Amino acid sequence: MLVLVKSILSPPGRTSQAAPLNFPKTVPLSTWKPIDSKTIPGESGKKYDTYLGGMHYRYIQNGLPLDIEMRYIANTDGHVKGYLKKYTTIPSSPDKFKPVFRQKEGIGIYNLFVYEERAYLSACINPRGNTTVTGDQFRKNRALYDMRFERIILWLLGQKELRDNRCLWALLSTPLQDSSPEKAYAILEQAWFSWYQWWQPQFPKY
Secondary structure: OHHHHHHHHOOOOOOOOOOOOOOOOOOOOOOOEEEEEEEOOOOOOOOOOEEEEEEEEEEEEOOEEEEEEEEEEEOOOOOHHHHHHHHOOOOOOOOOOOOEEEEEOOOEEEEEEEEOOEEEEEEEEOOOOOEEOOHHHHHHHHHHHHOOHHHHHHHHOOOOOOOOOOEEEEEEEEEOOOOOHHHHHHHHHHHHHHHHHHHHHHOOOO
16 A cells, blocks of 8 residues: 555655765874875776765774775675675685674674785674664664654655665775784774764765
């Protein structure tokens, strides 16, 4: 019934466009000194995983570099493993690395892994709700935060998509430099908690 009403009130061709995001050249990060940033080119306009822009940030702390790649993706399933395959040269096959999944109260789920002597932290910042890593986690977030009365009304009126399938994908990395993965993970986690607190309020409103 809702689909019938939607087809009457919002005929084909009237779909919401993802709000743009202008990535700043510099983002403050506690205890880290910014040293460089550059735009990440990518493909856009595809039906799924529409790439809307990105930025690569580099920081340093006591001689240790930290790289953070941020990508704004729409029409997505929120599956971080697929992002690694599509947007990086890091293999997504589980036999190449074994991700460690962790959760931080007030932030959400993220994963950690090592590849070619670098430690990585990866997560999808959601439009609403906590961060996610897998497609299932992302869909549960969408069902919890998008399937609400006020949004359904706006969807019926053709003013919003029913599900806000956007993700700000964060990929943090630092060289191991003869340290253990756990030590590198701790450094990444500390940076990630601060990074998330800055970015979550910057998520473009649909």
